[in-house]
Amino acid sequence: MHLLRGAVRTYAWGSRTAIAEFTGRPSPTAHPEAELWFGAHPGDPAMLKTDDGERSLIDALRDDPEGQLGAAVCARFGETLPFLVKVLAADEPLSLQAHPSAEQAAEGFERENKLQIPVSAPNRNYRDPSHKPELIVALDQFEALAGFRPVPRTIELMRALAVTDLDPFVHLLSGQPDAGGLRAVFTTWITAPQPDLDVLVPAVIDGAINYMRSGKSEFANEAKTVLELGERYPGDAGVLASLLLNRITLEPGEGIYLPAGNLHAYINGVGVEVMANSDNVLRGGLTPKHVDVPELLRVLDFTPAADVVVRSEVVExxxxxxxxxxxxxxxxxxxxxxxxxxxxxxxxxxxxxxxxxxxxxxxxxxxxxxxxxxxxxxxxxxxxxxxxxxxxxxxxxxxxxxxxxxxx
Ligand SMILES: [Zn+2]
The missing domain is CATH 2.60.120.10 (Jelly Rolls)
Structure with missing residues (x-):
């Protein structure tokens, strides 16, 4: 047993205070710190603090896989740690994204290998052949968008914003209040030509401003999220997509589990995130990074779900x-x-x-x-x-x- 030194990842959406304060270092930091990784990911492994100095967890696993992981884990997952633990600190929204299933990841990885897209290329979707289920648990209040909201409630939200340009989509969802209707609306928005988005996104932002000014509270979080996303990503279809997703506020200790195909975006907060040891992310917007809409549409699960919050259950x-x-x-x-x-x-x-x-x-x-x-x-x-x-x-x-x- 050894203490672990985690690897700090500095991304633009991170916090200059949260991870530094969590680990007892001076704050604010020079760069925004977004994630602290504890695992054996080749991109940034944690270091074991031993009597002879620091040693990469990857090296320790390679030298003694059965002693470190146990024979049963080696038999199930090979001689690598199958999960990665992160502390995540988001000061700004992260990209709108979903992760592939195990089958989709294996197929996509092979397809991109055949196309000879280098594994480190920015336009590579599948950097490994694994799925990437995730659990995020809030350490303080944590704001996120996750999973498609049941359609009747989404219709109420759209009506409350009173945006004429949304009328065709309200009609569509009213006639097909299910996964098929959500797929049709989301696909229309995410593939819309930029000139169309440059009309619809500002109209929805105006609707959110008017809603906030009206003093109504029922959809205040949803309207506020439209404004936040619209300010950072004007003209981005992700602003519209936020209307379709559950807007979640996690209290400390509450979590969200994100299975394959779940469309999500973290908005703000500090949490512990545990995931399968994979990098496979398909992005749909709200990011300067590579976005692959057709591939995202292939993996998305449009099944609506209301209660996506996971709470821990006491063991005996x-x-x-x-x-x-x-x-x-x-x-x-x-x-x-x-x-x-x-x-x-x-x-x-x-x-x-x-x-x-x-x-x-x-x-x-x-x-x-x-x-x-x-x-x-x-x-x-x-x-x-x-x-x-x-x-x-x-x-x-x-x-x-x-x-x-x-x-x-
Ligand atoms: Zn994710």
Missing amino acids: DGIESLYPTPAPEFAVSVLRIDGDRIGHEIDAPTRHDGPQILLCTEGSTVVHAKGGTVTLQKGSAAWVSADDGPIRLAATEPTTLFRSTVGI
């Missing part, structure tokens, strides 16, 4: 709550030590024998394992190899740990 021992997610690559739980448990050594077994990444988001605790002892405090993380487990915890104050393991 009382300190662990598990987020119920179906991806085989990862399982995420929260270990909370408070009240009478402070000052005592507590068993924290996992449901299987694979590796764990522990990330402390509050408080401080000693972690005991076969492979030694480390102290975690807010913003620090530990790698617990398969050989190190199980762990025992001894906290001196109320403490929260995120635990990521391989899924069952």
Whole structure:
């Protein structure tokens, strides 16, 4: 068991304060810090802090895959860590995106290989042959768009904005209030010629301004999001697409699970994100990066869903709550030590024998394992190899740990 030094990623949409404050470094930082990666991703692996200095987690896995990952994990996923843990801090909206299914990713990766598009090329969609299910859990209030809203509610929103140019789409959705209607409207918008968008997007922005001025509150978040996105990306079809998606505010501890084909955009906030170890993103707008609309349309799931918020469920021992997610690559739980448990050594077994990444988001605790002892405090993380487990915890104050393991 070793402390992990995460890799800070500086993207323009990041925060100059959130990740620095989380990890106890001076803030504001010189560059916006968007993500802090804890994993064995070849693009930016975390470093194990050993007595002999720092060592890449990738090198440790390569030298002793069975000891680090366990034989069962190696048999299921090969000799690599199948998940990646991130702290994500968004000061500005991220791109409108979806991720492919395992089949779509394998097929797309091979197709782009045959077309001889270099894996690192900006116009490459599929950088690996894997799917990329994601779970984001809010650390403070987290704002996002995720999944298509049930159509009757979307019709109410569009009517509330009172934009004449939206009338044809309200009619279309009223006649076909299902995935087919959503596909038709979204496809029309996302493929619309720029001159059409230059009329429709400003009209919707005007509708949102008038709605905000009216003092009505029912769709205030939706209208505010239209204005925020419209200010940064004027004339972008993603502003229109936001009308079709669930506008979600997560409270701390609440999450969203994003399966293949789920259209989403993170708007603002700090969270812990755990995902399959893949880079496969199909973007549809709200970004200066590569956008591939036909490929996005191929993978999107237009099935509307109202309640997309995931809450953790207490596991029998009382300190662990598990987020119920179906991806085989990862399982995420929260270990909370408070009240009478402070000052005592507590068993924290996992449901299987694979590796764990522990990330402390509050408080401080000693972690005991076969492979030694480390102290975690807010913003620090530990790698617990398969050989190190199980762990025992001894906290001196109320403490929260995120635990990521391989899924069952
Ligand atoms: Zn995503």
